[in-house]
Amino acid sequence: MIKYQDVAKKIKQTIYQQQLAKGTQLANIEGLINQYQVSRSTIIKALNCLERQGVIYQVQGSGIFVRERKKRGYLNFLQSHGFTVDLEDVYGSSTVFNVDIIKPCSKVKENLQCDDDEEVYFVKRLRYVEGKLYGLEQSYYRKKLICYLNKEIVENSIFNYIQENYNINIGFSDKYMQVIKLDAEMAQYLGLQAGEPALCVEEIFYTSSGEPFDFSKIIYHYENARFCIQNHSK
Amino acid sequence: MIKYQDVAKKIKQTIYQQQLAKGTQLANIEGLINQYQVSRSTIIKALNCLERQGVIYQVQGSGIFVRERKKRGYLNFLQSHGFTVDLEDVYGSSTVFNVDIIKPCSKVKENLQCDDDEEVYFVKRLRYVEGKLYGLEQSYYRKKLICYLNKEIVENSIFNYIQENYNINIGFSDKYMQVIKLDAEMAQYLGLQAGEPALCVEEIFYTSSGEPFDFSKIIYHYENARFCIQNHSK
Structure with missing residues (x-):
């Protein structure tokens, strides 16, 4: 972990452990430099990082303040792939149906910019948060980059596995979303009726x-899956 | 507009006007300093801003590259309030039902942290994008901060009006979303049937x-409203 990320994590932990109320003013930059014994630029990067995460806000000439914490029962929508990053205080699990090596269909091929002869891992799993069925996830991983997956790995966090084993850093994502009516097959996976609503997210x-x-592609259960985004204009 | 934002806007315009393909490498930082005649720190801030907006990505030791532009027909979900910020190349409009001064209900009062005797402007309007009905928006503005609104103002961008007239800078937001089934009243506004799906976003x-x-609170039309988030892990 880069130093400023480590400092950001510590500041965040302090805020949550001490249950600081929204609007609480933190130490100023000098104070934080002393407290964490790091450079000014590290503190500034850590604060900008926490600002983007929606943990704090900085008011020019006035100070650093704690933001309202998101309501319970809502997942962070910007960190929701596999939910794992958000699960610091929430229990998540999966039921895996398959981990297959396949030739990608044209849509997958296009989205992953695959070569003609490339193969992908196809993983289908149900995702649960605190025991509640959140959604059905169908994921395609380029075998060229992620050489090996199995059921045990995909029962846990695939992203942690990838980062640890393949030296892959996750850079960015394009997330497309729309509300749909479930078809019979999807509805069955989610224990719902065909025609009932769902949020479909392709990323x-x-x-x-x-x-x-x-x-x-994740199809979210409309009654169980609720999301929050703590946005910042900067 | 702050200088780095101005530079960011210019770089973005160049990318879009020249229709630079994804993966196209931009000039390096020195090159951009020369081109825009601004300081190194302004260029760095502008690039970080464009990275967060999903316009570019920076690869350490390698360069600055253009990201894939979002598909047409999807609005930027992080800039979707009134859609206005996103409407650089999309035509948006509104049908306004009312602009009333009211006593807020307890939910509104709590979310806006109103004092006991505070009043709010209540605005209800249908929002259209390129002639398509996107959603029904019900908004509450604290009269204490936004002293005056009328129908003409809310037919256009309320946020532009607020920023220009009340010296209010928009800092951040908490956005909560879930998929719902429409009740009869909401369905009628959207030209749909009760029980049909919708995305409900409270912000x-x-x-x-x-x-x-x-x-x-915006109730989005499930067939017309589609969103994109170009996310970045930094």
């Missing part, structure tokens, strides 16, 4: 060097 | 000094 994940490595 | 907007000034 392409890129490495930090700009290579697409994962295309995922 | 609290804060000034840059942390004061809530707008609570909005």
Whole structure:
């Protein structure tokens, strides 16, 4: 972990452990430099990082303040792939149906910018948060980049596995979303009726060097899945 | 507009006007300093801003590259309030039902942290994008902060009006979303049937000094409203 990320994490932990109320003023930059014994630029980067995460806000000439924490029962929508990043205080699990090596269909091929002869891992799993069925996830990983997956791995966080084993840094993603009516097959997976609503999210994940490595489609259970985005205008 | 934002806007315009393909490498930082005749720190801030907006990605030791532009027909979900910020190349309009001064109900009062005797402007309008009905918006503005609104103002961008007339800078927002089934009243507004799906987004907007000034609830038309988020892990 880069130093400023480590400091950001510590500041965040302090805010949550001490249950600081919204609007609480933190120490100023000098104070934080002393407290964490790091450079000014590290503190500034850490604060900008926390600002983007929606943990704090900085008021020019006035100070650094705690933002309202998101309501319970809502997942962070910007960190929701596999929910894992958000699960610091929430229990998540999966039921895996298959981990297959396949030839991608044209849509997957296009989204992942696959060569003609490339193969992908196809993973289908139900995702649960605190025991509640959140959604059905169908993901495609380029085998060229992620050489090996199995059921045990995909029962846990695939992203942690990828980062640890393949030296892949997750850079950015394009997320497309719309509300749909469930077809009979999807409805059955989610224990709902055909025609009932769902949120459909398709997301392409890129490495930090700009290579697409994962295309995922998640159909979220409309009653169980609720999301929050703590947005910042900067 | 702050200088780095101005430079960011110019770089973005160049990318879009020249229709640079994804993966196209831009000039390096030195090159951009020369081109825009601004300081290194302004260029770095502009690039970070464009990275967060999903326009470019920076690969350490390698360069600055153009990201894939979002597909047409999807609105930027992080800039979707009133859609206005996103409407650089899309035509948006509104049908306004009412602009009333009311006593807020307890939910609105809580979300806006109103005092006991505070009044709010209540605005109800249908929002269209390129002639398509996107959603029904019900917004509450604190009269204490936004002293005056009328039908003409809310037919256009309320946020532009607020920023220009009340010296309010929009700082951040908390956005909560879930999929719902429409009740009869909502369905009628959207020209749909009761029971059909919709995306419901509730959002609290804060000034840059942390004061809530707008609570909005938008019910999006499930067939017409589609969204994109170009996310970045940094």
